[in-house]
Amino acid sequence: MKAAFLATRLFSSLGMMAAIALLTFALIDLVPGSYLDELSANPQISPAMLARAREQYGLDRPFYQKFAQWARGAARGDFGYSFVYQRPIRELVAERLWNTARLNLTALAVAWTLGLTLGLAAAAARESPVDWAITGITAVMLSTPVVVLAIVLLAGAARVGVSLGSLLLPAAAIAAVWLPAIARHARRAIVSALDAPHMLAARARGVSRTRLLLVHAVREALNPLTSLVGLSAAAALSASLPVEVIMSWPGIGQLTFDAVLKRDIFLVVDLVQLSALMLLVGNAVGDVMLHIVDPRISGT
Numbered sequence: 001m002k003a004a005f006l007a008t009r010l011f012s013s014l015g016m017m018a019a020i021a022l023l024t025f026a027l028i029d030l031v032p033g034s035y036l037d038e039l040s041a042n043p044q045i046s047p048a049m050l051a052r053a054r055e056q057y058g059l060d061r062p063f064y065q066k067f068a069q070w071a072r073g074a075a076r077g078d079f080g081y082s083f084v085y086q087r088p089i090r091e092l093v094a095e096r097l098w099n100t101a102r103l104n105l106t107a108l109a110v111a112w113t114l115g116l117t118l119g120l121a122a123a124a125a126r127e128s129p130v131d132w133a134i135t136g137i138t139a140v141m142l143s144t145p146v147v148v149l150a151i152v153l154l155a156g157a158a159r160v161g162v163s164l165g166s167l168l169l170p171a172a173a174i175a176a177v178w179l180p181a182i183a184r185h186a187r188r189a190i191v192s193a194l195d196a197p198h199m200l201a202a203r204a205r206g207v208s209r210t211r212l213l214l215v216h217a218v219r220e221a222l223n224p225l226t227s228l229v230g231l232s233a234a235a236a237l238s239a240s241l242p243v244e245v246i247m248s249w250p251g252i253g254q255l256t257f258d259a260v261l262k263r264d265i266f267l268v269v270d271l272v273q274l275s276a277l278m279l280l281v282g283n284a285v286g287d288v289m290l291h292i293v294d295p296r297i298s299g300t
Contacts, residue, residue, distance in 0.1 A: 013280050017273055022067050024272050028265050029063035070269060080266035089270050100251035104236045106167060107174035115179045119186025124213055138180035146239045149173045150246045170247045177239040178232045185228060189221035233282025
């Protein structure tokens with residue numbers, strides 16, 4: 001049953017990625033103009049050269065033929081050629097992928113560490129000024145767009161002299177997107193666990209509140225919190241795209257912005273596919289962790 005479930009998930013993921021690629025080609029095809037149209041203003045490039053380039057790269061074909069051309073190449077491990085960078089896309093993405101992965105992993109580690117700490121502190125001090133302060137701060141953070149957070153962090157870093165090329169600033173901006181949600185879910189899950197009848201019975205038997213909070217309540221809260229892992233990975237990846245552009249971080253987000261702006265269609269499709277793949281992997285990791293925390297969940 002588990003093998004069948006995994007096979008089903010794999011085929012559905014492949015089908016979803018193929019549909020995303022086809023839709024991306026269709027949307028790009030709806031926008032008038034192309035990368036080569038910008039080159040037509042250069043008097044050194046003749047119309048005949050532009051026509052040959054369109055035929056060579058398949059830019060004069062319908063979107064579904066472009067998709068078929070791209071799919072055949074992708075099946076062989078050839079993800080196309082970047083018009084703008086004049087390099088194979090596989091090499092171009094490989095240079096930047098680790099920067100985005102490192103940024104998102106750092107941001108997630110910070111968000112989960114601080115979010116769980118704040119949620120635990122709020123649950124421990126329920127209905128106290130500490131709880132109210134944490135609730136207020138997280139509410140403000142939830143309502144603040146990531147672009148505004150990135151700009152504020154840049155302005156603050158410039159004042160205190162923090163290096164703008166470091167990992168600290170973009171990781172902090174991305175972590176701030178998901179940290180308040182983790183803190184609020186952690187507080188809710190821990191409070192719900194503490195109010196359960198068997199917890200109240202254990203308290204009546206003399207089990208200390210500290211042990212109930214740090215051992216039993218936290219353990220019971222892991223199940224609902226683990227389900228957020230995939231969502232937090234997706235949120236971090238989505239937030240990293242504008243943050244990388246604003247903070248000039250040399251990752252996939254900056255590359256995607258340049259590719260869309262300059263109509264580098266095959267690079268755009270490959271980067272959209274990479275983002276979809278990373279989201280699917282994040283969700284899969286969340287499912288695996290949820291099964292580890294609660295083996296009763298078979299994934300079926």
